[in-house]
Amino acid sequence: MRASRLVQLLLLLQTRGRVSAPELAAELEVSVRTVYRDVEALSAAGVPVYSEPGRGGGIRLVDGYRTRLTGLTSEEADAVLLAGLPDAAADLGLGTVLATAQLKVLAALPPELRGRATRIAERVHIDAPGWFHRPEDTPTLATIADALWHDRRLDVRYGRKDGEVRRLLDPLGLVSKAGTWYLVARQGADIRSYRVSRILEAAPTGEFFGRPDDFDLATHWAAAQHEFARSMLRVRARCRIDVKHVRLLRLGFEPAAVAEALASMSEPDAAGWVVVTLAAESYPVLAHGILPLGEHAEILDPPELRAQLARTAAAMAERYGRRSSSDAPPI
Incomplete structure (x- = not known):
């Protein structure tokens, strides 16, 4: 464990130049005292490392010194592919390995490219999960x-x-x-x-x-996603929509259903309406999906879905017509 930490310390100094002991301690997750002990161990091993006391001082390598310890292990090479997804690397037990691999890559770059890579890391962060996503427990x-x-x-x-x-x-x-x-x-x-x-x-x-x-994992996953999305679209209905509001389908329908609707879309009639085929998991889901389009859409068939929407519209009209807006309770 200490040998790995010494390599990481050496690479940190090579890529960053002068670094304070507290900064190194935070990066390596050790105490400041341990950092100084590790610096002494590097010096004893012949690495030209020294400390500069006072304000603005720190620990650094002699100018021009470069270690050749930049080769990636097989695990580090694997981890580099997860460089944009640190949470995924951590889930797979590769968090520390990834950090070391990134240091080795930075150490191998010439100074001008190293600075650019560091700036990108400081300015771009990939947060893959969606909003309100709660990580699942995955003990296995x-x-x-x-x-x-x-x-x-x-x-x-x-x-x-x-x-x-x-x-x-x-x-x-x-x-x-x-x-x-x-x-x-x-x-x-x-x-x-x-x-x-x-x-x-x-x-x-x-x-x-x-x-x-x-x-091929990526190819298989893409095909499996497409097939799963299509398998969930179990019911279909014919609907006419004002062509100016077709874009609103994405508010209530899955992407696969929207794609199917667009593929089935007829030419606009004289009034600017088109006929599409809408697909969903069930008729109640389809009914809820079409509601955001309001008066800009009309179900043509099946009759039972048309009747269901008529009942929903009548109930809404009755509820909202029951009293004037002045009688409504404050929001």
Whole structure:
């Protein structure tokens, strides 16, 4: 552990120049006393490092000195790919490895490029999860990630709405979707996705497996997302909409449903209305989705959905016509 910290200290000094002991202590998560002990250890090992006392002083390397300890380990090389997603790296147990890898990359850059890279890191931050997203509890994630790195089969206990099931899975990839982790794994001949927060237990079986030669995680995930979105669109209705308000469909419908509606859209009639096919999970969901368009949309069929919206409109008209605005309670 100390050897790794000494390398990290050396790389910090090489990339940043003069650094105060308290700053180094905060970066390395150690005490100031430990920083000075580590500086003494580097000096004893022949590294030309020294301290400058007083205001504006700090710890620095002799001008012109550059270490050759910039080669990335295999774990650090893996972690670099997660450089824009520090939370994901931390979830996978690669947070410290990522920090060291980034230092090595910065140390290998010439001064002018190093400064540019540092400025970008100071000015751009990627926050992947959506607003109001609460991180899920994923106690099995570290075990799953370790099996993934080493191509080891997993015995998992998975929670579903109808109970729990056990599965033997070959982990092929992990995907973080808006802050939620999913495991893409092979079960028998099928490749499926499993929400990691629902994996109650995960244990390596001791068996290794061979990854499919033609498997590409990004391509598989994109296709699986598209297929899942389409599978949720179980009901359809024909609707006429004022073409000027078609854009409002995105307020009440999933992107896949909006895409299907736009693909089905007819040419505008003389009054500027178009006919589209709307899709949703159920008719109640479809009814709620069309409400934001108000008087700018009309369901044509099926008749039962048209009747449902007529009842909703009548109930709203009755409620809002019950009293004048002057009688309404203050907001």
